[in-house]
Structure formats: structure tokens, C-alpha cells
Amino acid sequence: MVKSKDVLLEIRDLQIQGYSDEQWVDIIKGVDLTLHRGEVLGLIGESGAGKSTIGAAAMGYARDGTRISGGSIEFDGMELTTATEAERRSLRGSRIAYVAQSAAASFNPAHKIIDQHTEAPLQYRLKKRLEAQEDAIELYNRLRLPNPEEIGFRYPHQVSGGQLQRAMTAMAMSCRPDLIIFDEPTTALDVTTQIEVLAAIRDIVDQFNTAAIYITHDLAVVAQMADTIKVLLKGEEVEEAPTKEMLDNPKEDYTKSLWAVRSLKREQKSRPEGATPLISVKNVDAAYTGGVKVLDDVSFDIYEGMTVAVVGESGSGKSTTARVITGLLPPMEGEVLFKGEPFPPDYHNRSREQLRQCQMIYQMADTALNPKVKIAEIIGRPAQFYHGLKGGKLKNRVDELLDLIELEPSQYYNRYPPELSGGQKQRIGIARALAADPTFIICDEVTSALDQLVAEGILKLLNRLQKELNLAYMFITHDLATVRAIADEVVVMQHGKVVEQGPKEEMFTPPHHPYTDLLLSSVPEMDPDWLTTLLEERGVDNIGDAASARIDPEDSRISK
């Protein structure tokens, strides 16, 4: 047993309510949590499980529209539920710090990074401005940010996402807190950048012996970071155990199902012999108005009924390629062929029949569906536009489409998108694409905003639809686990170039192009020692951006 004086945070029977539909509903239903000094606790669960709400509550903070309705939160001998707002506030930033999911959104765009860093120490009169700045630079150095002397004097928009996330970790450290709440700090990052941030966070938490609550939905990530893992489901605890035990031997069914998600796999199909590709991207160069070239000589083929995954970091040109294929961005050079016939480069010049062939499903179902339009109309509109369906026929078609995406037509027909869950919205997005009766669908990061279980459901649905309707998918993603699950062929992009392409099995077996290798080896694995081993292999200075920068896209050390 640990001595009780080592207990830093003790939460007992925590209950939190949220305000929705004009009444208070329980969102956290009696959660207990004990955290000792220097310990890292991983909180894991799907969205809506209440992870972030508990994280905020550990700071005595209830987000707008929520209230702490019962239980106790004791931080280092101080009861936060009965403390005054001023007392609670005096802990925030000084003794308990917070690292948010999106550093780009959580840094104030109007102030320099270092001024935001020094705000808390100055507020608490812990340091003079110059001392605080020197300390910031010291922390930037420890977190291995490039140009630590200078980077703080930039504005947030002048710094990349991964660097900002590290700067935010530095900011959390500014008053040397006893506890840091990490709220999905790497979820918005590419795998290669994620490693940098993970390494930096783990390093600094070790150095200062800071306790941490690490909130994430990614098991492999939490396995690297946490001493103990607690699994949450809908505001209740499922189970808690030391990391190794939890990974090797989960007790509850729900935990096991989380663990099992990554096992989704499907048979790899190969190209039909002698067929013309359905979509053929030929030597495409593209740029946005007045900008630099974002696609450089991109070529690949997609055959009927097959799934081609396009992978790469953000900014590698994946989505731009999709825009070229759909005709939203006419290419500077090269062309797109459909069944061997050239597709007009600008969608304005495509016939309705050509437009129908190629549909899109978007990453953010939230923003891709008009919140003020009924589901029936969202799905009905393309059916009407492309096939001229009306009245009873249109209704039948909408019902049929809702059936296809496994939603009960009578229940969803008259509802609006905001009433649906994330996974249901994405299904509506799929139905809208299907309404045109296409042969080819571009899926742009369709599962990256979803929880693993929900994402798995979407992937299974897409698989089934492909079989039934003989669809071809271009699947844009940065998640290699998804690629492994659904792809037939893989195209790897970096800096607007295709660095490697081929059948999936080939792509996942060495030898790789060095960039593919970097991507593959950067995907966290469930082994808790994975990060440690990887850092030993690569060395701390050769991860993420640094490693990526060393790779020349022209490099072809691969045997084709």
C-alpha cells in the first residue's frame, strides 16, 4: 500500500450533470479515482464516456452547461467541491495544469506563445517576466523544440501543430504543477508528429515527477504513457488496472471489445486481368491559386470494386488529389481518365452522368450535413437530381437507401442531423453518396473523427456496400490500422508525390520506401515498451519531423 500522504487527488462518487433539452441529465454517474504523486493515470473510453468532463472536474472546473452535482474531489487535502471559486482558481495553472486536444485552437491567436506561457507565473507572482521567459526557453529546450530561443516569440499561427502541442506542454509546466491533465493531446496529430509529442510529454513528466491524467481514446497511445488505465463507458467506470495487466488480461467484455477493434481485416482483392481502370490519375500536377505546386506528377489507378487507400501526413496532397478527381480543382498538368475516357478537368464541364459516377464522403459529418435540412431531403436531393425521382418513387428510394445503411427508415425519415450521433451522421453521409448510384466513392478520412467501435461499424458497412454494389473506393486516411483493415492497394504520398504504391500485402512487408517505413514504424503498438524501444532505435533527435525531413521523396531504395 502506498502511504496516504502520497495521495494527490482523490475523487469519490463524482456525479456531474449536463444541461440538455431543458433539463439536467447525469453524465458522470459516480466515478472514483485515486492518483498518487508522480503517477500517470490513463482515462480511456469512447466520446461521450465523460473522460474530458472528469479531467476538467479534477481541476474543480465544470464546463459551460455542466455542473458537479455530487461526490467529493480532494486535491492535496483541499476539498474542491466546497471551495470558493477563487480558491479553486488559485490552483489552476499553478498546481494543476491542463493540456488541450487542439493546441492550434487553444493558443490565443492574438498573443505570442511566450506571453501566454508566462501568463500564469506572472499572475501568481512566482517569477519576474524575464525569469519566466528564461524558464520558458529552458523548457522549450528540454522539449526539443527547434530554435528554443526564438520560437516563443512567434505567434501561434506561425508554428506547426506538433510544435504547438509541445509548446503547450511547456506552458503547462510553467509553474511546475503537481498534476497535469492531458486531454487527447495527440489525437489531432499525424503519427509521425504524435511520436515527438508523446516522447516529449513522457520525458518531461518523468523529469519533474509530475502526476498526470492522460485522456485518450487510443489504447496504444495510453499504453505508452500510463502506469494505470481506467476504462469508462457512458459516465461509469468499467474497470481499472495497471497498464500491463489491463493490456494482457482485460476482464470486462466492453474492454475486450475495445481491444478487439483492431482485428477487423478483410481479404485482399487483386486487379481484374485485362480490365481498364475505372479511375486513372495520370501525371497530375496541381496548385491552388497563386500557391506552390501541391501535387507533383501523381499517377495511380483504381479498378472497379476495389479499395485504394491513399496515406500520408497532413499536407501530403491526399485531399488535393481527391479535389482533382472530383473536378473541384482542375490540374495544371496531366489528366484524370474514367474507364479510359478523359474526364473534363473542371466539374462544370462534366455531364450529369459523369458527375453521378464519382461521389464523396467527408471527414466531418457534422459540417458536411446541413443541420436545418431533414434526413429525407438530404438523401433525396441527389436521387432527385441524378435520377429525376419524384413523389412515391423518391420516398421508396430514400427508404431503400436508409435500409442500406442499416438505419430504420420510419425513424430517421423526418429527423435533422443534429439529433443523430456521430456514427449515424456518417451513415447519412454514405447514403447521400449512394443516392447518386455511383461507381466510385472518395472517402476522405471518414472514420478519423469517430470512436474505434463506431469507426469499425462504418468500415464494415462500407465493406458490405462494396460487395453488394461493386463500388470502388479511394480511401484517404492517415490511420494505418484502417488501411490494414480495408485496403486492396495502397498509395503512399509525401510532399505531393507518390513515394510508393502497390498491393496491401506487399506494402506491409519490407522492404519499404524509407518514408513508408517511417509511417509504419510510427504507428503506436499495444506493447507498453513500444515507444521506449523505438526511441532507443531511432534516438530522441530522429523522430517525427526530424526523421521525415531526412527522407528524400525521390529516394528509391525499394526493390519494385
Place this chain on the structure above:
Amino acid sequence: MGDILGLIGKRLGLGLVILLVISAIIFFMVELLPGDIAQAVLGQGATDENLAALRREMGLDKPAIVRYFEWLGGAVTFDFGNSIVTGERVSVLIGERFRNTLFLATYAAAIAVPLAIILGIVVALLRNTVFDRVANVLTLTSISSPEFFLGYILILYFSVNWGMFPAIASLSQNMSLWDLLHRTFLPALTLVLVVTAHMMRMTRAAIINLMASPYIEMARLKGTPPWKVIVRHALPNAWAPIINVVALNLAYLITGVVLVEVVFVYPGIGQALVDNVSKRDFPVVQAACLIFAATFILLNLAADVGAILTNPRLRHPK
């Protein structure tokens, strides 16, 4: 910085083009009115010969397009011709009035803008409290009441009942600044009451709009006190809409004050415009309209530039 200067240059050029279009519209609208200056000068009893002679003398026999460019040529050097009623130079006649209006507008703005922004910040901080509601109701009342009504109410209390300020804001030579401020206080106050609500509500809305941003939550979770969250974290990002509303209201202070000027018998440009419309003193009317248009364009330009300057992404490019 080069980008910003380029942007400002572009906006300025665009403003000039708009002003040119407006000048043409003003000139040809006046041209469309039945009767012309010669007729206005000579009255209804004028013979055709007299009219023709006067037209020749005033150059009215030339085609409209030629006269437009002559007028425009003069306007560029602030020479708007002579008044046909008094024969005085329009620039002299209007210049004095315009200065008076500018003075009153500046006076009102110097009170209203800081007041509105500070009130806006306070109600954003105390949102949904009694203070917020009371401030909202009061400012809404003042904005919904016609200016002349507000003016008369103020006169009733401040001049008639309490005798603190003069009811008539007439100006005389050699007034001390203090006298001037004292005498024009009531019209300025009326204007303050009219414009404050709009600016205050925009400040409040712009700030509250940002309160759900992740960086505001971050500031709170760093232990920043509520007033500092608003002043330091929300306000710097809220300037763009606030500046735009301030500019619109400043323009209103210059171009929309005619009622207030009439109520307080203040010798401003609005009154001059109304007088001269009824007298058909076209050169004066044209000049006044052009000045109003220029005011609007300049203030909107200033608002655009202000909004650009408060955006760190534009001020500090990558």
C-alpha cells in the same frame, strides 16, 4: 508589413473609384430634377431670353457631361463653385458648417466610443445578471427613441427644469473651449444616447461569441481571473466586428445628425443641407452630398484597415 500597405493602397483606390461613381450619381440625379439653377435664380416670372442669357453666363448651355467634369475638376481642389442664393463660395459656406459638425461628432464619439466599449465589456463579464439586463433595456430604450424626442426630453430636464445646460447650441466667435463644450453638451449627449447601444451590444456579442473558444477555456484553466479572460483573451480577437460598428456609428454621427442639429439649432452641415435643398441651392447640395459620401467611404476604409491591423495572421505572416 508590405502586404498590409498594399492592402490599404488597394482599399484606398477602390474608395476613390466608389467616390467617383457617387459623384456622378449625385451630379446626374440633381440634373434629372425638373428645372435648373437659372430657373431657380430667376424664379417663375423669368422670360426665356433672360433664362437663356443667365444659362450662358453660368455655363449651363454646355452639355451635362462637360459640366460634370468641370464640376469634378473643381471638387478635386475643394472648389465647389458658388452658392446661387448668396453668391458665396460653397467651400466657405459649407466648410464652416462641416467643421462644426465634425466638432460635435468628435465630442459625441469621444464620450460614446469608450463608454460603449467599456459597458460592452462589463455586460459581457456580468452576462445574464441584473446589471446586464438593465443595461440592455436602457440602451435599447435610448436607441428606439427618435433623436428629436430624446433631445427635447434632455432640454426639458437639463435646461428648463434644472437649468444646467443651454437649450440652444448656437455658436459665436471667440468662445472658450470650455464654453463650447458646455453649450454643445446636450446635442452631444443626445447623440451619445443614440449611438452607444449599438456599439455596446456589438461589443458584448463579439466577446460572448468568443467565450466558447478553446483558448478562452485554456485561459480559464490557467487560473486567469474572469475580467482578464475577457480583456486580455477575448477582446483582442473581437476587435474586427467592433471596429466596423464603431465606424458605421461615427459615419452616422456626421451624416445623420440633421434632426439633432435642428432641435438644438446647431449650425452644422446637416441643417445646411436641408436649408439648401428647400432653397434649391444645387451647388451646396451637391457638395454636401459628396462630403457625406466621402465620410462614409473614409470611415469604412478606416474600419477595414483597423480590422486588418488587429488580425495577427495578417500582421505577422508566416
